[in-house]
Amino acid sequence: MPALRAIYTIWLRDLIRFAREKSRIISMLGQPLLYLLIVGNGMSATFQLSAARVEGFNYLLFMYPGIIGMSVLFTSIFSAISIVWDREFGFLKEVLVAPVPRWSVAVGKALGGSTIAMLQGSILLLLAPFLGLKMSFAQLFALLAVLFLIAFSLTSLGITIASRMETMEGFQMMMNFLVMPLFFLSGAMFPLKGLPDWMDKVMHLDPLTYGVDALRHIMYGQMPALKTLTRFSLPHDLLVVAAMATVLISLGTISFSRQNHN
Structure with missing residues (x-):
């Protein structure tokens, strides 16, 4: 019970802080929208892909799941910056000396x-009708579940790194x-x-690769021109993201448990 209470408290604290920071919400949405509206439209007009010869292909629609993944990536990774912030202002010290297991604090941060x-x-899913994309409630529910799984994996990565950083500047540079x-x-x-071998191998180590691929499977299940551009099967994507999330949260809790409260 103390561990569950600690997880809930840390999770709720992060949500309250997020709700109070309106500028953070706006700034985190600004960059994905910039990429989608400017870069997406520009590249769709000037950059010719071999897949563009496929009937029904639309580059802006192809890019849309990636932009949603971008929003999740930025928010997940930078949410871990609060660990460094709390360390600098002394709140982390109070948490570490509390009579709760340290792993519960890391899990609470990851869930938050x-x-x-x-x-x-x-929020970016609200743009789907403007792109001519219609989705059922089942698709929306599946998308939210995948988004949470991607976010949990990436947030755990951020926690693993942030728990080893002493300054805000060091974390931001990393x-x-x-x-x-x-x-x-x-x-x-x-x-x-059709990518170089070295790039293909690096892509296999990126959890967002499988997350974006899973989003495309769910969004474009009835659009063959776009679904043919997916790399893996949906079960494979979900299994790999879940496995990476498990490994990364394990590393994050271990790293966080070694924190010095002095």
Whole structure:
């Protein structure tokens, strides 16, 4: 019970902080919208893909799940920055000396960041009708579940890194080095076919690769021109993301449990 209460408290604290930071909500939505409206339209007009010869192909629709994945990626990774923030302002010290297992704090942070990232991604789902995309309630429910799974995996990665960082500047530099490669190597901007061997191997290590692929399966199940550009099967995507989430949250809890409260 103390562990469950700690998980719930940390989760609720993160949600309350998020709800109070209106500027954070707007800024986290701004960059994905910028990519979708400007980069997406620009590339669809000027960049010719071999897949464009497929009847019914639409680059903006192809990019849409990747942009949602981008929103989840940014929100998930940077939600872990609160660990560094709490360390600098002393709140983390109070948490670490509390009579609760430290792993419960890490799990609470992961669930809080995952919930926030899922909500951010779900806001972008409101753009679907404007792109001419119709989805059933079953599809929307499946998308939310996949978004949460992706977010949990990425938030756990952020916690693993943040728990080892002493300063905000160090964490931000690490994230800037990590986030964009995770995004561009996920297949969000281009199909995962016909790539160099080294890039193909790196893509297999990116959890967002499987997450974006799963989103495309769910969104475009009835659109053959777009579904043919998926790389893996939906069960394979979900299994890999779940496995990565399990490994990363395990690493995150171990790393967090080694924190020094002095």
